[in-house]
Amino acid sequence: MISLRKLAPALCLGVALQGTTAMAEEVLFYHDKGFWSEALAKVGDASEAATGVKIAESPYSSAEQYKAFVQSSIASGKAPEMFSWWGGQSLNDLVATGKIAPLDDVWKTAIDSGDFPASTADLFSVDGKPYGLPMHIGKWAVLFNKDIFAEVGVEAPATWADLEMVAEKLKAAGHTPFAATVQDGWRGFIWFQELLLRTNPDAYAKIHTGELAYDSDEIREVFQLWSELFAKGWFTDVRSNREIEDFAAGGAGMYLIGDWAIGLLESNNLPIVKMGAFVMPNVDASIPPAVIVEGSPIVFSTEAGQDEAYIKAAEYWMSADGANVWGAASGNSIGNVNAEAPNEILSSLDASINEMGASAVLRWWELVPAQLQGELVAEFNSFMLDPTMEQAEAVMANIQALNAEYWADQ
Structure with missing residues (x-):
């Protein structure tokens, strides 16, 4: 056997004594x-x-x-x-x-x-x-707190306009619309990938092959929208290191994350029956439906x-x-x-995805060159900590410099 570990020496002694x-x-x-x-x-x-x-x-x-x-x-x-x-x-x-x-x-x-x-x-x-x-095999979707939605009188949105309305009503009722942080250093790409796919799926594909620059107008539009959402107060304190715990405790109405978080939320006292999920609507309604997946x-x-x-x-x-x-x-x-x-939320989400006819699109993390993952996410994190267009321009320039250097060698 290769690297096979046996049980503790005390148990081995017991085997010698008992023989069976x-x-x-x-x-x-x-x-x-x-x-x-x-x-x-x-x-x-x-x-x-x-x-x-x-x-x-x-x-x-x-x-x-x-x-x-x-x-x-x-x-x-x-x-x-x-x-x-x-x-x-x-x-x-x-x-x-x-x-x-x-x-x-x-x-x-x-x-x-x-x-x-x-x-x-x-x-x-x-x-x-x-x-x-x-x-x-996970799907990325928006989880929501059913009690908060019921309190405010809103339902899962089907369009981007619906999502904006839900966010506005949540905020007016004293609830932060979305939980989003830079916890653990890897989360910075989540909203970038989602907004890019929901505004320009062609750009989403080309950014991963070196065909499109990270400082292009298509990417700038994403940062502009992202910056506007921060200015509207859509997000929780991005510096928190208790993202799961805070959402489970009612710290936000919605949470864009992989469906693997459902079990973590349940273990933090947010019961399955108190959660719902929907696929993030496209900003551009003419774009075919899609869902981000990771394997x-x-x-x-x-x-x-x-x-x-x-x-x-x-x-x-x-x-x-x-x-x-x-x-x-x-x-x-x-x-x-x-x-x-595993749970009724996944069953419902799968049924909704099938009804929409949504195509599966791999996560940014799986598509980006592995050598760049850490440095690029650090740049996205820096934008979340200072979500201004001035910072976005610096982030885009830094990311594109790294990206161009990588693709020049391919």
Whole structure:
């Protein structure tokens, strides 16, 4: 076995004395999702009960520290055996190291069993070969507090004009329309990606291929709109480091975030029945409906990909039973069609998306070159801390300088 940890020495002594007690195998799962530690522990215990292999989670406190750990481990020639990552360009770059195992057999089993459509594997594939399993497949939407909406007398908006009306009524009633912060350093892109997609989807596509500059008029229009929303008082204090907790406590009426936040809000005492969700309306009503999605992969080192214990862990994670444990504990869906929907909000949101005929668009984070993610998000954060057009011009210039340098080498 590769990097297989046994139980504590005291238990090993017990085995020697009793002679009949089985020793459980344990595989390590590294991640930067500390807010899901309790849920992952439940999956790990369920995996041990079902397969004899316990998935033991090993969390990192920040995304940047975590990325540094993984990248330095790979550079030293020893990739972590099982760990979470990001899709899109980040996954492409990771696979290019040659240290990540293809997962064709795990996916074949999952697809042949009817648990997953073949198209789901595409989200986690590089050059047509799957290298990741879904930690979650999330949709980005606007969550809202039903009690606050009922108090103010508004419903989920269907158009941008409706959204403006809802925001105005919330503010007039003493409620901040949206929760939005720079907490943990990565959130700065959320409103940028959403406003760009809702105003100019062509620009959204071209910004990720180097065809469009970050200091172009199309991007300037987004910052102008964003700045105006700040001036209208649409957002909470962006410096707060309690975004989830504050929204759960009624600190805002709406919250633009991935649907993975539903479980976190519930664990912070905002019950599922008190929440609703809708897809952000387009600013330009002539634009076809779309929803931003993310597929967060779990990947395995080349060594772990040949290890029976890790394969057992992978197959359990992909099973309907594993998906149900994970969904119930975290509120996340991995796309297993035979698993139960984690909550009624996701069921309703999926039905709404299907009715709209909305297309799926990958997140900015997955599409942007991995080497630029941290620096670009830091620039977006700096705008949120000073949401003026003067600051926006500086941010656009800084981002474009980084972007131009990257694409000049491609």
